[in-house]
Amino acid sequence: MKTRHILGISGGKDSAALAIHLARKEGDWRYFCELLAASDCADAAREIEQARQAPAIEHFFTDTGKELPEVYEYLGILEKFLGKPVRRLSPFPNGSDANAAPFDHFLWAEHGGLLPSRRQRWCTYKMKIKPMNAFVGDAPTINYVGIRADEASRSKLSSLKNVTAVYPFVRDGLVRDDIVALLEETTGLPDYYRWRSRSGCYFCFFQRKSEWLGLRREHPDLFEKAMRYEEETFDPDTGRMYTWMDKISLADLDQEAGSMGERDGEIIASDGPRSWQESLLAANLAEDDPHDQACAVCSL
């Protein structure tokens, strides 16, 4: 069976930069041969050597339907730059009604209203990992992953038996500054980096308080929707309510931010990043946090 070559685009900077990095190697089949041979993928390296052609890499995006608008916008920019589509993967077969709102389907039909959290992270498995595994199927597959050379300690993604993860940035020695420079000279960085350190769902529970404040400022409608999810979990019998953040509800944060007031479009006393450079600095810190590393599949 012929080897497939895939690359998951998360909407984050590293996977996008990897797609561009590898697209630039399209005319250089020897690069892929060496990369795969060095990654213990001898069969795939041999296939490329015989064809004397770089592999046709399939790009995909696992869509929760709840990603940031900037992510969807950036996908379009990236597709235009690459000159090929990024395939959207849904957790359900084509034609299923649940495709319209997969997150809400899982939340209510399968998890009884239990919102995902760091401890109950059903969202990643059901909406990211499972659709990816279904997409991969049984064929021997090379999965190109955007972990960088300066992330040696970052946990590698687990794979199916027939899938081998390959890390071109690690082999090529590319670090964060290289990735940022590559994006600056091609597609630019996804716009959310002005106020948030990574991609993912707008209500992602891995967000910092400053990022929630950023969501409130940049997308008040989505902040409102995230707040509604919390309210819907309120149990009048126990008085308990799920909150996306530890110890504070979005309603309370909203009130807190409102009472602080806003000036020149920025929330006073927010510890939120004010430029994408500062935001990337926050992302650097996030990548050093073992809890955040667990979210690599959503935001790499």
Ligand code: SF4
């Ligand atoms: S981005 Fe966050 S909320 Fe969305 S699937 Fe990933 S972990 Fe879950």
